[in-house]
Amino acid sequence: MALRRGDVVVVSMPSTNGTGAEIRLGVVISASQYHKRDNDIIVAGIVNDPPRNDNEVALRDWEAAHLLKPSTVRPKPFTTTRANVLRSPGRLSDLDMAEVERMLRWALQL
Numbered sequence: 001m002a003l004r005r006g007d008v009v010v011v012s013m014p015s016t017n018g019t020g021a022e023i024r025l026g027v028v029i030s031a032s033q034y035h036k037r038d039n040d041i042i043v044a045g046i047v048n049d050p051p052r053n054d055n056e057v058a059l060r061d062w063e064a065a066h067l068l069k070p071s072t073v074r075p076k077p078f079t080t081t082r083a084n085v086l087r088s089p090g091r092l093s094d095l096d097m098a099e100v101e102r103m104l105r106w107a108l109q110l
Contacts, residue, residue, distance in 0.1 A: 006097045010086045066090030075107035
């Protein structure tokens with residue numbers, strides 16, 4: 001599956017307690033140049049909760065991204081292999097992706 005920065009993904013990840021797997025929702029934040037060199041993707045988590053603080057981005061166009069509920073992107077990136085991606089239901093709008101990028105630049109001091 002070809003993935004691009006801004007794609008919403010559903011991934012299967014090992015659970016944090018080591019038993020079984022968790023299904024997690026996220027947005028691809030790694031660039032295509034990264035994908036050409038590595039089988040991994042870097043993802044920022046998406047949750048169905050309102051933002052807890054100014055570090056998180058409430059998605060304005062969540063319906064256009066084919067998300068089922070109002071959603072928030074958290075500045076907690078994780079890496080996974082493309083093989084763990086179960087599906088990619090949609091893409092963030094340019095406006096929402098710009099806010100995610102702004103949040104990551106701030107959080108990571110880039």
